[in-house]
Amino acid sequence: MPAIHSQTAHELKDQMQKGAFKPSAIIEDLLARIKDIDGKTRSYTLVNGESSRSTAKGLDSSGSKGALSGVPVAIKDNICVKGEETTCASRILKGFKPPYDATVVKRLKEAGAILLGKTNMDEFAFGSSCETSCYNPTRNPWDTRRIPGGSSGGSAAAVAADETILALGSDTGGSIRQPASMCGVVGLKPTYGRVSRYGLIAFASSLDQIGPITKDVEDSALLLSVIAGHDEMDSTSVDLPVPDYKKALVKHVEGLKIGVPKEYFVKGIDPQVLRAIKKAIDLLHGLGAAVEEISLPHTEYALAAYYIVAPAEASSNLARFDGVQYGFRAGGAEDLIDMYIRTRSQGFGNEAKRRILLGTYVLSSGYYEAYYLKAQKVRTKIKEDFDNAFRDVDCIITPTSPTAAFKIGERLEDPLSMYLSDIYTIPVNLAGLPAISLPCGFTGDELPIGLQIIGKPFDEETLFRAAYTYEQNTDWHKKRPNIT
Amino acid sequence: MQYEPVIGLEVHLQLSTRTKAFCGCRISFGERPNSQTCPVCLGLPGALPVLNEKAFGYATKVALALGCEIQGFVKFDRKNYYYPDLPKNFQISQYDKPLAYNGRVSLPAKTIRIKRVHLEEDAGKLLHEGLDGASRVDYNRAGIPLLEIVTEPDIASPQEAYDYLTKLKAILEYLDVSLCDMEKGSLRCDANISTRPKGESSLGPKVEVKNMNTFKGVRDALEYEASRQLEVVNSQESTVQETRLWDAQKRVTISMRSKEEAHDYRYFPEPDLVPFVADRQSIEAVRRSLPELPEARLKRLRERFGLSEYDAGVLVSDKAMADYFEECAGLYDKSKALVNWIMGEILNRINLKKTGIREAAPPVKDLVELLKMIDSGEISQKTAKDVLTEMADSRQGPRSIVKAKGISQISGRQELEDAVAMVLEKNKKSLDDYKAGKKNAFTYLVGQVMKETGGRANPRLVNEILKRSLGR
CATH class of the missing domain: 1.10.10.410 (Arc Repressor Mutant, subunit A)
Incomplete structure (x- = not known):
């Protein structure tokens, strides 16, 4: 039998049902794995050894019937867990222990999941490499000289390195899908409003969405079904029934219409990535899906619009980190303004400062119309592009990122090249659509490549159907990095 | 050259909903600092606002009573500025689409137009006293729904500003949506005042005056500011756009910040609250459920009880007083005598004691009994005045007081x-x-x-x- 930590949640559930082992055995195995490996990947910012063990012990005897009973989950460090330090990998939130659980955390606990710990990320989710964390950067388990992607790099690396079974990430412009792609795991950004954001420390409120990072598509469906659904604490969560995602896990795509946007296959894309995506499309075509080229004409404006809307919202969302109530407060201040300046100057890293400045600027009187309002109009155009496309197709296939994982430090000093890493994922957030990234091959350097499938609003089921069919006809998801 | 002041007022009204505007915290005054708070009104990371429907309903009620048009598309915006009493360092407010607009408040001689009415959240309170130079923040007030009511610059004198506030307060009291107590901060008023040559239609540089605690304070501050501005323009200089604070002790306004130091609030739509279309039917339901307002009541009191315009006006300007009158009038039909007592002895006591009529006057049935004792000759008018005082203070009925004091009238x-x-x-x-x-x-x-x-x-x-x- 393979090691416990290398299994999926649905496999563990089956085994537990058969009485093969109890939650405590799972937790002990995972904690040992983290102890062995995390020094190399640095996926976690916090590991809950003690509380995981005691939760597992409780479950051992009660044998709870929750959907995730006894299954370990790692939580991105921007999701509030009551009483556990939640920092967004920022110095400014050091020591902040939320007095409440995020809605997703509450639902996980109710489902019997065991919260293993908090995972590393780019500071406040600002980044695509995990390098802007105030902690050590997380390393890609496939090649520890490389970045794991970001911002949910810790969650993706932990799943890829078998340091957890399931993980939650958050995705504002690709922060679940891009690291999933670079770590060779499955990452899903649900439709905006599908999952409650209550307790997710906001980056850009109109774009943020929490989602699963898992080893395979079945686990993705399993985890989504636990966290999805309306929440009266989040006005932007939508009051629609949550379908039984397990039923969407079917192995056929006959008659499924897949769109391939021509604007996504232009310069900047690594030929190896291009080849892998084309092969994946061919495979689905061979399985009976209809494939047609589509056009998303406003794609080229997405990145620019995103880098106005997202920092604008972020500059306001991050205003509350001022040293007054919680987290870090700089010493030696002479007065209130001085305290604000010192606290924020010392508490935020460079990328956070860059985005706060950008956002403050675009919202300033006299610039608002030219930047923010215009960007919102672009956003509407991008949404219309997708609406038009979805009149003809059921889902859209693109690469998740133009390249595989790059080297640590390679793009850190060049924000634009870093931002380009999310060029295929950003339009999805601007349009509020669901999208999944799943492994579809490797580069010559043995680095994973991700396939992105984009769906209609609240049609995660089609994503699961297409992704599951592809996955069950390939072996990519079974490959694991050789890290010990 | 002759000059005239031009005045506009901004009133902030705390709505007396059971819970706060965007969370479920109870609104309760005088509680231990920070005991009426939760992650949402503390602005903790990750917490999200959800609109209190009741607050929206109360706001709609006020807007309709002021004759406003209601915005069909309801959205909120963030007003960004840094201050420790503002937990998120932005205030949820309404910017380009206020909840309601184009209303009016009628004064006897003129109508003051209401430019806009919008809903927002209150901030916390800084505490400095007894803290040895330190400051602390009490967030119990943070998140209480506030309604901002803004006039057009239609007010021509400090007295007119006072009259407007009195009338506005009367209307608000009839709606029963706020405690309307300026001294306790449930009603606050900032004034904008400028000076221009008489007859001109353009406005001079606007001065915003803050920190007034009573309606009289508003009038005094405006009187001071109007004459200060007049002095400036008379000496051939020009006033400047600025914010000034009223010092009630020294009875002067002091410059707080100039136009250059004004905040850029960087308003943008609040992404955590989904805009919605106000349901016409429920707005009409609110309109139908509006109580009788002061103007209608004044007309009715005059017609039904034959009161003078002045008497009826004084009565309806204080809802509690008009209620008291009507309750008495239901038990006692000589309304002229009744109104004389209320407008005389009882009003004196209200002004003297600075309380509401229910505290200053005896219970309704006791006053009526007293009046009937006068009519029957049991006591004299003069004695009755003393008995009234005794009744109000001791809360005893007139008969027991008259008996105890042996002051019944000698008619033998x-x-x-x-x-x-x-x-x-x-x-x-x-x-x-x-x-x-x-x-x-x-x-x-x-x-x-x-x-x-x-x-x-x-x-x-x-x-x-x-x-x-x-x-x-």
Whole structure:
């Protein structure tokens, strides 16, 4: 039998049902794995050894019937867990222990999941490499000289390195899908409003969405079904029934219409990535899906619009980190303004400062119309592009990122090249659509490549159907990095 | 050149909903600092606002009562600025699409247009006292729904500003949506004032005056500011756009910040609250459920009870006073006498004690009983005034007070005849004067009888007996 930590949640559930082992055995195995490996990947910012063990012990005897009973989950460090330090990998939130659980955390606990710990990320989710964390950067388990992607790099690396079974990430412009792609795991950004954001420390409120990072598509469906659904604490969560995602896990795509946007296959894309995506499309075509080229004409404006809307919202969302109530407060201040300046100057890293400045600027009187309002109009155009496309197709296939994982430090000093890493994922957030990234091959350097499938609003089921069919006809998801 | 002030007012009204605007925290005053808070109103990372429907309903009620048009598309915006009493360092407010607009408040001589009414959240409170130079923040107030009511610059004098506020407050009290207490901060007022040559239509540089704690304070601050601005323009200089603070002790306004130092609030749509279309039917339901407002009541009181415009006006300007009057009038039909008592003795007590009518006046049934005792001659008007005071202070009925003090009116004929005889005996000179044609000697003699009886004699009977005795 393979090691416990290398299994999926649905496999563990089956085994537990058969009485093969109890939650405590799972937790002990995972904690040992983290102890062995995390020094190399640095996926976690916090590991809950003690509380995981005691939760597992409780479950051992009660044998709870929750959907995730006894299954370990790692939580991105921007999701509030009551009483556990939640920092967004920022110095400014050091020591902040939320007095409440995020809605997703509450639902996980109710489902019997065991919260293993908090995972590393780019500071406040600002980044695509995990390098802007105030902690050590997380390393890609496939090649520890490389970045794991970001911002949910810790969650993706932990799943890829078998340091957890399931993980939650958050995705504002690709922060679940891009690291999933670079770590060779499955990452899903649900439709905006599908999952409650209550307790997710906001980056850009109109774009943020929490989602699963898992080893395979079945686990993705399993985890989504636990966290999805309306929440009266989040006005932007939508009051629609949550379908039984397990039923969407079917192995056929006959008659499924897949769109391939021509604007996504232009310069900047690594030929190896291009080849892998084309092969994946061919495979689905061979399985009976209809494939047609589509056009998303406003794609080229997405990145620019995103880098106005997202920092604008972020500059306001991050205003509350001022040293007054919680987290870090700089010493030696002479007065209130001085305290604000010192606290924020010392508490935020460079990328956070860059985005706060950008956002403050675009919202300033006299610039608002030219930047923010215009960007919102672009956003509407991008949404219309997708609406038009979805009149003809059921889902859209693109690469998740133009390249595989790059080297640590390679793009850190060049924000634009870093931002380009999310060029295929950003339009999805601007349009509020669901999208999944799943492994579809490797580069010559043995680095994973991700396939992105984009769906209609609240049609995660089609994503699961297409992704599951592809996955069950390939072996990519079974490959694991050789890290010990 | 002749100049005139131009004034506009911004009123902030705390709505008395059971819970806060965007979370479920109870609104309760005088509680331990920060005991009425939760992650949402503390602005903790990750917490999200959800609109309190009741707050929206109350706001709609006010807007409709002020004759506003209601915005069909309801959205909120963030107003960004840094201050420790503002937990998120932005305030959820409404910017380009206020909840309502184009309303009016009618004063006897003119109508003040309401430019906009919008809903927002209150901030916390900084505490400095007894903290040895430190400051602390109490967030109990943070997140209480606030309604901002902004006039057009239609107000032409400090007195008119005062009249507007009085009328506005009366309307708000009728709606029962706020405590409307300026001294306790549930109603706050900032004033914008500028000065321009008489007859001109463009406006001068606007000065915003803050920190007034009473309606009179608003009037005083505006009077000061109007004359200060007049002095500036008369000396051939120009006023500047700025914010000034009213110092109620020194009775002056002091410059707080200039136009250059003004905040850039960087408004943008609040992404955590989904815009919605106000449901026409429920707005019409609110309109239908509006209570009778001061103007309608004034008309009704005049018609039904024959009150003067002035009396009715004073009564309806204080909802509690008009309610008191109507409750009494339901038990007592001489409304003229009733209104005289309320407008006289009782209003005096209200002003003296600075309380509401329910504290300053006796319970309705006791006042009515007192008035009936006067009518039946059991006590005199003059005695009744003393009894009223006693009733209001001790909360006892008139009969027990009259009995305890032995101050019931003497209407026994024999007793009064004895008293008159005694007075005539003692005042032979006045008797002679009267007989010599000096008519005011009669008044003197009546006074002497009253004195003899400790003021308790029934004056009508005294007159009658004295006349008869003198005629003999």
